[in-house]
Amino acid sequence: MSLVEPDPGYWAQVADEAVARHGTDPSGTIPILQEIQDRLRWLPEAALRRVAETTDATLADLYGLATFYSQFRLRPVGRNIVSVCHGTACHVKGSELIEDSLRRHLGLSDGADTDRDGNFTIERVACLGCCTLAPVVRIEGVTYGQLKPDTAPRALEDFLRRPRLRAPAGTPAAAADATELRIAIDSCCAAGGADAVHAALVQAQRRLGAAVSVRTVSCTGLCHQIPFVEALEPNGGRRIYAHVSPGEAEAIVLRHDRPSSILSRALRGVRLCLDRVAGPDDPPPWKRFERDPQEPSICRFVGPQLRIATEGCGSGDPASIDDYERSGGFEALRKASRMEPDEIIEAVERSGLRGRGGAGFPTGRKWRTVRQAPGDRKYLIVNGDEGDPGAFMDRMLLESFPFRVLEGAAIAALAIGAEEGVLYVRAEYPHAVERAFQAIRAMEERGLLGEDCAGSGRAFRLRLVRGAGAFVCGEETALIAALEGRRGTPTLRPPYPAERGLWGRPTCVNNVETYSLVPWILNHGPDAFAAIGTEHSKGTKVFALAGSVRRGGLIEVPMGTTIRQIVEEIGGGVPEGRRFKAVQIGGPSGGCVPASLADTPVDYEELQKVGAIMGSGGMVVLDDTNCMVDVARFFLRFTQRESCGQCTSCRIGTLRMLEVLDRLCTGTAKPADLDTLEQLAAHVAAGSLCGLGTTAPNPVVTSLRHFREEYEAHLRGECPARRCTELIRYHVDRTCVGCTLCAQACPTGAIQPAPHQRHVVLDDLCVRCDACRTVCPEQAVVRLSPRRGS
């Protein structure tokens, strides 16, 4: 197999071009490597040598970077990259089984990642930001969701076969009295097939010359209903179609075409989808989602939601600066441009706004520190690195409300006196990058960013930097290291970035969501904001609700809303037949809140009391089929892989903890292991430099606290949730009707077809792929634990 013809001359040329674009100083180094990789798909040595020759970076620096950031590859890859998501939501929905199935299909042995023909390279990624469609796989920008182990390989075939559906350029102007068909096609909706539906709608409208307009809108948060089309009729009427397929597009267009009475017969095929909201029906083996989607919305998904950061969801075109401005956008910025910096800071202080990036530091106080720090040069950073592997709030905000985020950042810049800023966006979010980039351009063109920011007479230049794949770079000092062209290794605080940050200057780092709340505060007054929420946690919080709920999606709730309200009222509870067990909040730094404590309100301090943290907003609901030990192991594996590796206890201690959890999950642990685990947890928390290490034990500590009996069961070789593959075996019980479906689904022949007879699982051959249990119409395939005995 030869994937690439070596061509050092060309590689060096690509390097030269990248250097020419990004410059020779250290801040350009990572962008240079990114550009080379974008073009060549890997980083050949010849290219790196050339970069070392022509820039300030040494080869040592370059290899240090190339091996730190997971995006970079030092080996050529197959034609198509298959990114298998192993984020939280995907994990709890069985992503390991999906990967196993794909690897089996491609004939990959352990260690290999590219198939023999060089068609596909399998890559593990942590969260593609489409958690509500879990488990998710992305093949070169096409996202496949809700996969099942037995049918997952069909996604590969589909990818090779499929023509790319694209919406024809230019949306036809609609007559004022025509119905508007709105569809969100942000990342996860696109992944859910919304972009194909969008294309089909546009085509149908063209072909039929129908008097309807088709518009893309911001994410609605209704991720559980995508693809999701909303029809706004001229008379104010509204219809909602959920789970629309491209084939139904024509019927929808026909229905809303003006002479509707004439065509009403044509509507027979249209299914009104509202009745489908309650539960998925006739699920296809997977859902396919096209590139560049936008999403369904959050808006009207009932329950105790309140929208500030996501205000206006499902209406305006997220890419249109005009739409934003029409809905009141930039008023706050214009106001701020006429205010004294201290006035702005005071307002933010009074609003009680605290950082939404995790720690909840008072935003106003941070701004004041930066403002008062000595020095004439200050920087602002928008932290959009969003690494929590079960969260996608920031992605959605950047895709659906980019102008609001940027407006907030510009206001902050005026307040703290920063003339330069950086928007740092995670590499795994190509659409958010694109959208934010365009938004910055659009604002520059209107004078809202640039030399004279919104007529304030002060400059604020904002540039966008893509992350290169490292969770730890969400940590502010690591982020700064990355911006300075170094490995994303955190540094000891103090000094805090507010005193000494980017290039040693005072730097204000805030989260995307934090900034997005600022315009509302200026528009409605700090007191209005402070009136929402609890005593110490003000305003609203956006959560990515995923896992075992009927209605997953992006939600925004006032602080103080209880977890139970979120899970039951907004999320519609766990699916039938399951028992709500816990909610994982705060991702790898957070913990589990057990169902018994579900009345805990969303509040920084209250969550901390029960061992969880607010975190950035990932909320994964777990039911009785989720194993708490396995979930703890999942997070530990994540932090362990993402550790920068500098601190002893984070580098080695997290692995030792993971090894104990591995032993538990494979039934080889000894009772003393639980003590070791607790000792290690204490050492790692106390002896690490940055938040990644100090919080890494949290998922273990909280689940040990609330679910100790599950750990003890594992010591006996039993997995109560029947998840840990080494502790279970598959068994066909007496209710088997002999339909042979399981035997057909089994990839290894562990079940032999025996028509009309009770089937049998041969344990030695069984790879625990779960395919048989999923296909069995009689629920006759069960998992038994412990594996040995009885």
Place this chain on the structure above:
Amino acid sequence: MRVTVDGTEVQVRPEATILEACGMAGVEIPTLCHHPGLEPRPSCFVCVVRVAGRRRLAPACATPVEEGMVVDASSQEVRQARRAALELLLSDHAGDCVAPCQTVCPAGVRIPEALRMIALGDFAAAFRVFHEATGLVRVVGRLCHQPCEQGCRRSQHDGGLGIRALERFAASGEVDHDRAAEPRHPPVAVVGSGATGLSAAHHLERLGHPVTLCESSERLGGRLWSRVPDDLPAEELEADLRGLQRRVRARLGCIVRGLEGLRALLRDHAAVLVACGSDARAEFAELAKTEHGLWADRETCATSEPGVFAAGSAVAPVEQVIRRIAAGRRAAESIHHALTGHNSREHPFSVHVGRMDPVSLSQYAAVAGSSPRSPRADDATATLTPDEARTEALRCLRCSCATQEQCRLRRLAIEYGAQPSRFAGQRRRPEIDDTHPELVFEPGKCISCGICVRLVQNDRAGVGLTQLGRGFDLRIGPPIGFSLAEALGETARRCAEACPTSALSLRVWPKGVERP
């Protein structure tokens, strides 16, 4: 600025770190990743202290002082955190402080050091290393049942080192070693001059005690003579005995009778060691006994009579000569400790690689050269030629850490009682890079402190060393495709001197190309 460390208040400059403040307060803080003159980059976390009012432990080397700061640098909590950090480092450490051969050698011969001397052609020095451990190099070279050769790592690859043959070789040349040490300590009498007694006398004398060796018969050697001439030529034994006689006072035909006899010796000796073999039980019947012999404390070798010690077959039958020699050594060290309070025993602490995976093993073997085990090493009577000996010695895989004594990791592990196996788990692979003319790089022993990286970076001497990968897989090394020499440039020696472990060490073995 005023800072209080463990109750002592000190005045420090405002930019000082806690480490500096502790230094002024006379409180020693352990460090590994700290290097004077380099910006602190805290990573090892063995320097942690508790700062009053802070939630987490703080790395002293990098935390700036604050006015009125109160630091606790020695509490149980702090010491435990340091120990845990050390134990975690040791759990991912692929090195042997002490080589497996030496670990199994009952007499504790510093085998790799002796082999290194032979490899360097300094045969007299090699002899001294062998001699120091037993005093009976020729006897051991003939009679040892060579457990070290089974323990030798190379035995898993292509045959263990011919260690005993090399010991014989070392004794075959001109040696001048048997000079008496300066007598500094109280005199000791040894009763019995078999392997145990001879070895005890040798070690006591070496440690500075004038020794009286009481032998009831007319010649020294006791049971060793039973192996003459079949396994041991008389001249060899005599040569060893002659050497020893130059250093100790031998009283031949001296019969020590019962407790009375022992007490008589104690009048002009501070201690008496009973090493007269299985006769002791009957001879000194007044002392406490077991069914095998005299009772003696396992640790201190003391008997029930104050001032009287016992070792070897006097306590319980010991078959192998080398174990009798080892027993004599232990007894000598115990007596030395009892009389002077000074511990001369080498600390047994060692990290162990254990069985090495074949890939690493071949890498080490490649560095050591591919010559097979000399067939003549198996002939118990043959004496190797100097060339054969050097070739054989060069096969040594250099398992022991050459810089064991300087290694800060090991020193702290001993100080804090860290157990390398407490957090055992997946571990890095042992590796060796022997390409550099002056240094040897063993990434398995690297603790990723980054000192070398920072030193090279500051000097901008070579292409630079770098951190590769992240998390547990973080490694220090040259950029991919570059040699260590290119990476380190002029800074090489300073790196080796600054490295807190033996990961980067100055070459002490001859380099492959210089091999004969």
